[in-house]
Amino acid sequence: MCRWMGWLGQAVLIDELLFKTQHGIVDQSLHSRMGAETTNGDGFGMGWYGAGDGPGVYHAVAPAWGDPNLRELAAHIESPLFLAHVRAAIGSPVQQTNCHPFRHGRWLFVHNGFIADFPVLRRDLMLAVAPDRFADVQGSTDTEVVFHLALTLGLESDPIGALERTVGLIEATAGEHGVGAAVQATFGVSDGTSLWAVRYATEGAARSLFASADVETVKRLHPDNPRLQRLSEGDRLIVSEPFADLPGVWQEIPEATAVCVRRGGAMEQRPFVPLVGQHDPSASLHA
Amino acid sequence: MCRWMGWLGQAVLIDELLFKTQHGIVDQSLHSRMGAETTNGDGFGMGWYGAGDGPGVYHAVAPAWGDPNLRELAAHIESPLFLAHVRAAIGSPVQQTNCHPFRHGRWLFVHNGFIADFPVLRRDLMLAVAPDRFADVQGSTDTEVVFHLALTLGLESDPIGALERTVGLIEATAGEHGVGAAVQATFGVSDGTSLWAVRYATEGAARSLFASADVETVKRLHPDNPRLQRLSEGDRLIVSEPFADLPGVWQEIPEATAVCVRRGGAMEQRPFVPLVGQHDPSASLHA
């Protein structure tokens, strides 16, 4: 139902990774190989850190493969940290306010997957959003509600912990409504310095998620790209679906796992365990 | 903040009233004379009764004056009862789910005006919507919430009464938040048989609203239009702003007033008085 990618590393023109790769995310918008849907043509978005305050976002309702503005922007915006997302809508309208990444302050958020029976759960989940954030929800996707729940539950001070509390809360709410297999998700989160990613499903196999093994991986992917050959150690890609089928190059992120990529290169990995009822509401005050 | 028009009468091609009139609503989208905003270029919509089940709706984010599809549809769809609306967004995004008319079953709803400090009131108003309707709210306008409140409060059995309860509830909610001058509105409602219209403001002058005086009015407006010269008694227009400046032709609907135009021609008028706490929740069950 969507594909996304994140880059953290040396500043690059976005199209180096969006258009110039083999089977990159724009190609995946037309022909995904591993997605639940093969076509992700219901809008797209990207968010990037660079010039100006906080991240910029570009959201469009056109399919990524045919939008001339996306090619222009990708070819003329340079960024050391960006997220891109192509969407396959499952129920909610194709409109810019439903396009990822969602943003709050310095934070960006993308999601591949869904909340089961979201129309049934929507009201209770919206009520769990901090009241002063309620009016910030502009679109009608499950993802935007997940993001505002996570913000409510401390995303800005503890991203993975907040997502564990959010998923726990969603699963508990779903349970109250008799809804099973509540969460199917890979999440991508950034504050402009680090890049977090989560792979998790309440039941069954989670959506795919991969990290580039290390900078040598990227260099092997683009042997003729002088810019990428100059990359320094620590540059890292997180992707829903590998850009190319080179064996050994991509490292699958295990199910029920969160990773954190830090500027400078380190990637940490830990289990992702939904939590219920353990939120200290003061946590977000420390963000 | 928007302009709208409603037609109830003999089946006409929609463009007879949308494009072929002097200073019609599409012209008002570019140059409104009486509106709070002179440009209403943030999307538009129309809803009509005719072939097929229930009303059809067409929503677009382009300005009405420049959308070739609107010209096509208006020139090729015939309807005895339709509503059209041009939008000047005040805060909420320009997207199809924010375009009027809103629809539920056989019902259409348009609005010119606003709920004061809507972001402050949005959560409480959404909580007052019937829980099983909560997920039906797809956009982010105040109007769509008003519509679902009115549906919750009995619109389908008593349109004007339900709107009186809805406005009362909004005013009461606003009062709790210290928000004054809560409602500024003209509303248009139809079920495919009758056309209701309301003009009301909590404080100050309400947005303008006019009814065509009688069928002779319309004939005088279009002396060279053979179709309109064939109109029978009872054809009626409700408009935010008169189509032309002919004195004597338009009848201003007084403030704090509701009108109901019935098929066959009768137009009834009554005071519009917001009500608080008088809703019999079983009312909507009888709809």
Added chain:
Amino acid sequence: MCRWMGWLGQAVLIDELLFKTQHGIVDQSLHSRMGAETTNGDGFGMGWYGAGDGPGVYHAVAPAWGDPNLRELAAHIESPLFLAHVRAAIGSPVQQTNCHPFRHGRWLFVHNGFIADFPVLRRDLMLAVAPDRFADVQGSTDTEVVFHLALTLGLESDPIGALERTVGLIEATAGEHGVGAAVQATFGVSDGTSLWAVRYATEGAARSLFASADVETVKRLHPDNPRLQRLSEGDRLIVSEPFADLPGVWQEIPEATAVCVRRGGAMEQRPFVPLVGQHDPSASLHA
């Protein structure tokens, strides 16, 4: 490279054939089985005869599968003769002026296929368009130029003959530029009374094209559709790709063949033979 369908018969709500069929054209927009491209998400259009003067057209740049207006219009417009088209752009921009059907007066025109090396041939082909039609070309597709060439060469008096002259002229022009395999096409044409269709390729296999065998075919396709069970003899569908895989129901139109479906039911078939230099320029004057 697009998919299209045409209907001539009893007046039906367009969605009976656009959305309620098995593997109909909107489904083909997302998952074509027989097309050169599996995704036809670069805009779409429909043209229909009904209320109002001449055909109405609706053109949109969104993928057909996700456009709420298309569902609305199809469910509320009734027509005895319409053409629908989903587009896979190959080089030209996704914009409404590049969406089929193209229209001139009472005539509609759709195309699946392409002119080889169109950028190389565009100037010479545009010069062959009648000078007073030159400024009518609003978009940048090969199809619109083909249509205006055919209008120049007598489409309005002899549709198939004009298309034979047009294809001959294109092949001759291509030859002068050393361009081979000049034309790959199925064409659909209507004047509101008859429906013409052509299947032709300069070289190799032509794009697929099928006609429904007879009204019994349609009834078997929709055994539970009371409207369609009431169809009278002579109702006919022309489609790029069969709506369902029922053996025996669809009749493949042979290569290098033109068919004409007349109101009342007769379908005539004749060879399609490109002609060069045989146009009597006075022909179009008699249209």
Added chain:
Amino acid sequence: MCRWMGWLGQAVLIDELLFKTQHGIVDQSLHSRMGAETTNGDGFGMGWYGAGDGPGVYHAVAPAWGDPNLRELAAHIESPLFLAHVRAAIGSPVQQTNCHPFRHGRWLFVHNGFIADFPVLRRDLMLAVAPDRFADVQGSTDTEVVFHLALTLGLESDPIGALERTVGLIEATAGEHGVGAAVQATFGVSDGTSLWAVRYATEGAARSLFASADVETVKRLHPDNPRLQRLSEGDRLIVSEPFADLPGVWQEIPEATAVCVRRGGAMEQRPFVPLVGQHDPSASLHA
């Protein structure tokens, strides 16, 4: 009719000039004071030099005042040289390929005004475009044809001379067709190093055009803007309409005049005199 602006100077975030000015161009899109049309809501565009090869362009069909992507891009793209344009369509469709700036290689081109009776002249003007450029014309505006004529007549080696030849050719072509008052124009041109502007009308008053008098002008316009207070001498704005009504700050560019702003600050001015039949076709080879 349209409004445009150009900036050449120190690198700035585009929104400093697009959104943060008094009566800037986005405000002019909604309420132009000096334009032939007061609303310029039929799409817009910007082109900028910065990261990546050549200029980037962003074209949108939405009104500039309501497009969230424009705000995002302007707030996150920094450029020392950019052009922005808001459009009031006069006859040609609202589509991205009709949005300014037009681009060829390193060159950007914007236009406020029109070619009289363009549909009558379009064919002859297109025939005067270099044949190998014919297929590059993707939209249907007069401006794009003017741009390709100017490229044909040497824009890349002598911008003002090429425009003088282009206007001369258009006036001569118009004369052959009995069309008077052929050209109404302000043009903006850049190659990424210099910024050229022309103000000219065949007959009557030309569209307005202004240059900022010198860097002190800009500083006085934005006394509280620390970035602009740091500007160095030579920063320059060219605008259809002054951003604010400060007397003495803007210098009107006289009619029939061309100016050239060079990097470093010099602004040269010369008469603009249409030329006929004086093009040395080898000129463009030296570009």
